[in-house]
Amino acid sequence: MKQDLSVFVRHRDGDVAGMELAVDGIRCAGCMQAIESGLSREADILSARVNLALKRVTVEWREGALRPETVIERLSKLGFKAYPFLPAADRDGASNGEKRLLRCLGVAGFAAMNIMLLSVSVWSGNNSDISPVTRDFFHWLSALLALPTAAYAGRPFFESALRALRAGAVNMDVPITLGVVLALGMSVVETWNHAEHAYFDGAVMLLFFLLIGRYLDELMRRRTRDLAGNLAALKAETATRLSANGETVVVPIAAISRGDLVLVRPGERVSVDGMVESGASDIDQSLVTGETAPISVVSGASVYAGTVNLSGALTVRVAAAGGGTLLDEIDRLMAQAVESRSRYVRLSDRAARLYAPLVHATALATFLGWIAFGLGWQQALIIAITVLIITCPCALGLAIPAVQVVAASALFRQKVMLKEGGALERLAEADTVVFDKTGTLTLPDPALVNAASIAPEVLRMAGSLAAASRHPLARPIALAAGNLPPIEGVREHHGLGLSALCDGAEMRLGSVAFCDAEAAAAPVAAAFPTASLIAWRHGEASAVFAVDQELRPDAEACVQALAALGLRVLILSGDRASAVAPMAARLGIADYKADLRPDEKLSELDRLAAQGCKVLMVGDGLNDAPALAKAHVSISPISATHLAQASADIVFLGDSLAPVASSIRTARQARKLMLENLWFAVLYNAIAVPVAIAGLATPLVAAAAMSGSSLIVTLNALRAARRSGASR
Amino acid sequence: MNILVILFPLALGLGLVGLLAFFWCMRTGQFADLEGPGWRALQDDDLPRSPGPSADTAGSQTEIP
Numbered sequence: 001m002k003q004d005l006s007v008f009v010r011h012r013d014g015d016v017a018g019m020e021l022a023v024d025g026i027r028c029a030g031c032m033q034a035i036e037s038g039l040s041r042e043a044d045i046l047s048a049r050v051n052l053a054l055k056r057v058t059v060e061w062r063e064g065a066l067r068p069e070t071v072i073e074r075l076s077k078l079g080f081k082a083y084p085f086l087p088a089a090d091r092d093g094a095s096n097g098e099k100r101l102l103r104c105l106g107v108a109g110f111a112a113m114n115i116m117l118l119s120v121s122v123w124s125g126n127n128s129d130i131s132p133v134t135r136d137f138f139h140w141l142s143a144l145l146a147l148p149t150a151a152y153a154g155r156p157f158f159e160s161a162l163r164a165l166r167a168g169a170v171n172m173d174v175p176i177t178l179g180v181v182l183a184l185g186m187s188v189v190e191t192w193n194h195a196e197h198a199y200f201d202g203a204v205m206l207l208f209f210l211l212i213g214r215y216l217d218e219l220m221r222r223r224t225r226d227l228a229g230n231l232a233a234l235k236a237e238t239a240t241r242l243s244a245n246g247e248t249v250v251v252p253i254a255a256i257s258r259g260d261l262v263l264v265r266p267g268e269r270v271s272v273d274g275m276v277e278s279g280a281s282d283i284d285q286s287l288v289t290g291e292t293a294p295i296s297v298v299s300g301a302s303v304y305a306g307t308v309n310l311s312g313a314l315t316v317r318v319a320a321a322g323g324g325t326l327l328d329e330i331d332r333l334m335a336q337a338v339e340s341r342s343r344y345v346r347l348s349d350r351a352a353r354l355y356a357p358l359v360h361a362t363a364l365a366t367f368l369g370w371i372a373f374g375l376g377w378q379q380a381l382i383i384a385i386t387v388l389i390i391t392c393p394c395a396l397g398l399a400i401p402a403v404q405v406v407a408a409s410a411l412f413r414q415k416v417m418l419k420e421g422g423a424l425e426r427l428a429e430a431d432t433v434v435f436d437k438t439g440t441l442t443l444p445d446p447a448l449v450n451a452a453s454i455a456p457e458v459l460r461m462a463g464s465l466a467a468a469s470r471h472p473l474a475r476p477i478a479l480a481a482g483n484l485p486p487i488e489g490v491r492e493h494h495g496l497g498l499s500a501l502c503d504g505a506e507m508r509l510g511s512v513a514f515c516d517a518e519a520a521a522a523p524v525a526a527a528f529p530t531a532s533l534i535a536w537r538h539g540e541a542s543a544v545f546a547v548d549q550e551l552r553p554d555a556e557a558c559v560q561a562l563a564a565l566g567l568r569v570l571i572l573s574g575d576r577a578s579a580v581a582p583m584a585a586r587l588g589i590a591d592y593k594a595d596l597r598p599d600e601k602l603s604e605l606d607r608l609a610a611q612g613c614k615v616l617m618v619g620d621g622l623n624d625a626p627a628l629a630k631a632h633v634s635i636s637p638i639s640a641t642h643l644a645q646a647s648a649d650i651v652f653l654g655d656s657l658a659p660v661a662s663s664i665r666t667a668r669q670a671r672k673l674m675l676e677n678l679w680f681a682v683l684y685n686a687i688a689v690p691v692a693i694a695g696l697a698t699p700l701v702a703a704a705a706m707s708g709s710s711l712i713v714t715l716n717a718l719r720a721a722r723r724s725g726a727s728r
Numbered sequence: 729m730n731i732l733v734i735l736f737p738l739a740l741g742l743g744l745v746g747l748l749a750f751f752w753c754m755r756t757g758q759f760a761d762l763e764g765p766g767w768r769a770l771q772d773d774d775l776p777r778s779p780g781p782s783a784d785t786a787g788s789q790t791e792i793p
Contacts, residue, residue: 028767029764029767029768029770029771032764032767032768033771050764051760051761051764052761052763052764052767053760053761053762053763053764054761099754102754103751103754106747106750106751106754107747110743110744110746110747113743114739114740114743117739134732141736145740
């Protein structure tokens with residue numbers, strides 16, 4: 001089969017072609033060296049460079065010297081499975097935003113250091129014998145540094161404050177902007193009047209600390225985006241494209257566009273959304289609807305990505321692909337979450353709504369109060385502005401992002417990825433967990449469940465017969481037998497099963513009727529009421545295999561852990577009641593509902609929300625996607641459909657369900673620390689504001705208070721990693 | 729106090745050098761991978777490879793005791 005990976009190749013100047021690959025299994029420096037030296041030994045490869053942090057390798061070669069598939073072959077010869085990676089268009093835009101923040105941070109840091117150098121001289125001079133001329137000179141030098149710095153490094157805050165004000169809202173950036181602008185303006189006027197105090201240092205230091213918080217926030221988002229990008233590449237989804245001249249080419253899903261014709265063979269997973277153009281088949285939609293019984297499709301019917309084609313070949317006209325990939329969806333959703341934040345008011349925004357009016361009212365009251373006491377309006381204004389400077393939410397700007405970053409990296413180590421920092425707060429509030437059954441409580445692929453009662457010899461023979469088929473019920477049998485090579489001369493009987501001549505007798509594997517095994521099937525059907533039965537016959541001997549969705553290995557432990565955390569656990573499934581009931585009984589879950597359509601799941605969630613429950617939805621199917629988006633907070637396993645992952649807040653890797661409980665624990669810990677930090681900020685203000693109102697807040701006091709409070713808040717945030725690490 | 733005329737431009741100049749170095753690092757991607765280069769320093773790929781170096785390392789091993 002011809003493969004075409006040209007969509008991943010980037011062309012540079014000077015006849016150099018390059019490709020970026022996500023590599024599975026880069027763990028250490030040894031792997032890095034093996035890949036780099038292994039690839040650079042090849043004459044036609046110009047350079048190969050591994051990024052150990054991102055687990056990616058960039059390979060460059062002279063244009064036309066080799067085909068991109070060859071790079072993957074060579075890497076697999078070195079023992080590494082590599083997947084080409086498409087750097088998305090808006091990823092560059094995102095990293096530009098991050099670079100801009102880092103540049104602002106660098107400029108603010110440089111200016112803060114130099115202004116502090118001047119300020120410390122002034123402070124110590126004020127206590128001894130500094131001449132007014134020298135002091136003015138130092139102040140003007142500070143102004144020379146501070147004004148351009150604020151104009152450059154303060155832009156992220158000014159722009160955000162303007163956006164909020166235009167939308168008629170108030171966010172944390174409004175008091176920041178007001179504080180910085182007023183402090184700088186006042187300091188210039190004071191310097192002009194040869195005054196003793198100027199607040200250039202405070203204003204620039206404030207920007208520096210706040211930019212650290214902003215950058216941490218951005219860093220967390222970038223890490224999630226990078227990991228999501230690798231995961232999307234590792235899925236390596238391909239489709240078989242039919243070109244106009246009837247040629248078939250296997251291309252990555254990114255190269256498929258709307259209107260293309262795609263061939264889906266029996267046993268393959270459908271990788272696009274589209275309409276059947278020709279052919280007829282049965283489709284297993286369990287990943288999409290949760291329903292395990294297959295449905296039949298003919299031309300004109302719609303098929304969805306994630307379903308499995310069981311019996312016949314289909315030609316599908318593509319309705320959506322590429323734009324609906326995991327990475328695009330995640331990026332789009334994250335952008336949405338940042339812009340709208342309609343669903344949930346984040347802790348920091350709630351604090352800002354309280355904080356901004358309170359601070360501004362206090363400053364105004366200070367101004368009016370001092371005038372009433374008979375102070376000149378200039379001096380009263382100066383004191384009011386120092387109140388604004390000292391209350392500027394320096395610690396608040398760090399309080400929440402620092403905790404989020406530390407908690408998110410703790411979750412990363414447990415293979416849980418967080419799409420948005422706000423999800424931690426919502427996860428901590430959850431009091432009810434709703435599980436989907438198929439693919440969430442159970443493993444995504446069915447498995448042989450009665451292997452213990454089958455003779456090894458029978459399993460071996462049936463396994464080598466099953467290996468010849470791609471039918472989803474044959475695969476678990478082949479897998480249980482240890483992936484033996486298929487025997488020769490296997491004939492596939494459409495809708496019935498397989499047969500082959502073996503040791504002079506016909507051997508059959510397929511439906512119970514096809515193998516004439518009704519008698520043997522009855523006890524197995526009684527023992528495994530929900531399983532699909534596959535029979536085997538060889539001459540007189542016969543056996544019946546039960547293939548069923550298996551519970552994830554630690555599903556029971558997970559449900560118990562959730563109950564221990566005080567959460568109510570429910571199951572809402574699209575599958576039939578007879579399949580859901582025994583599973584609920586095994587897990588000890590009393591509340592379950594079966595046979596639910598996606599809209600019924602939604603109304604069920606509405607009902608729970610109306611009761612005041614904060615629902616954590618755990619699901620993986622396309623039918624769960626609306627519910628995942630609707631729920632207070634949602635989690636998906638990595639095996640889930642694109643749409644489900646895109647609507648979930650959190651995605652976890654691996655077969656274990658343990659991340660559900662452990663991420664709730666981490667989220668609660670993080671929320672506790674965030675609240676602690678916010679209360680600390682309140683305490684700080686309770687002490688600092690009276691000092692400022694009394695007119696005692698000199699630049700020295702402001703600087704000490706700001707850096708001290710920021711340091712304490714950051715140190716407190718670091719505990720988020722330590723404690724959740726210790727609890728494991 | 730005349731010393732200030734030299735000291736302050738010097739302090740600012742040093743700070744600016746640091747800032748420019750930081751910008752240079754960003755532009756040339758020094759922060760793209762914070763783990764790999766530390767390990768890369770330990771690689772011996774600058775030594776000649778295959779038959780030659782095996783004799784070389786054998787020689788150095790015998791020297792050590």
